[in-house]
Amino acid sequence: MWSGTFTATSGSARNGLMADWYFTDRRGGTSQGEYESLNLAAHVGDSSESVSANLDAIAATARVSRSALAVIKAEHGANVHAVGADSVAEVPLADGLITTTSELALVALAADCAPVVLADVENQVVGAVHCGWRGVVAGVVPATVEAMVRSGAQPSSISAIVGPAICPSCYAVDPDCGAAVAEVSPTSATRDSAGQWRVDVAAAVMSSLYDLGVFAEQIQECTFTNRELFSYRRSRVTGRQGAVIVMREVGARA
Numbered sequence: 001m002w003s004g005t006f007t008a009t010s011g012s013a014r015n016g017l018m019a020d021w022y023f024t025d026r027r028g029g030t031s032q033g034e035y036e037s038l039n040l041a042a043h044v045g046d047s048s049e050s051v052s053a054n055l056d057a058i059a060a061t062a063r064v065s066r067s068a069l070a071v072i073k074a075e076h077g078a079n080v081h082a083v084g085a086d087s088v089a090e091v092p093l094a095d096g097l098i099t100t101t102s103e104l105a106l107v108a109l110a111a112d113c114a115p116v117v118l119a120d121v122e123n124q125v126v127g128a129v130h131c132g133w134r135g136v137v138a139g140v141v142p143a144t145v146e147a148m149v150r151s152g153a154q155p156s157s158i159s160a161i162v163g164p165a166i167c168p169s170c171y172a173v174d175p176d177c178g179a180a181v182a183e184v185s186p187t188s189a190t191r192d193s194a195g196q197w198r199v200d201v202a203a204a205v206m207s208s209l210y211d212l213g214v215f216a217e218q219i220q221e222c223t224f225t226n227r228e229l230f231s232y233r234r235s236r237v238t239g240r241q242g243a244v245i246v247m248r249e250v251g252a253r254a
């Protein structure tokens, strides 16, 4: 697990807020077999009891109630949904979630795709994104930043972290996919010396954030080679790790 805190870019936020973020790995859960052990996805064939226990553990880690976990239901598109305190249970299909509500945890699931967390603490907006190559082509990360701006954020005061994703050495793709990514992010889809297309999803996300003026950092871990992470390309039947972001008052640290 990787974790940290976003604070206001210009020192302490006048509103007294911060945002805690977490990127989970496979460790510390209760799932068995292919899903061992901290699988957070209910749609991949794991037992619902195990997933439920794992989500309870994530809620405890993020210090929110289980009913305050809003989990992305990905569709590999560019839809972004704003979640409020009264709509956590009714999250529609969307690859980006944002909220202006404190103590509400946004969760993006992934296993090779890039999970992303974003926060503008000063203007009280946070976001989470699931972005694979289709998300790069669809523009889900810029769409999420735009949605945050509509809710009061300023790109220059947003910070983002791009989590573990499959690296280009491990991610050979077919020419249609490579060409589609190259069209929106020319440096993120390349052909190697054998002519094989390779896509760097995390790099595409990083460059789109850079282009928007958003400060971003990347957790440089490959899901395919790091066996403590779930990888769909490696295992097909497997779990999903999560990216979590929750805004709270600075004094609320337990």
Ligand SMILES: [Zn+2]
Pocket: 166, 167, 168, 169, 170, 171, 222, 223, 224, 225
């Ligand atoms: Zn790799």
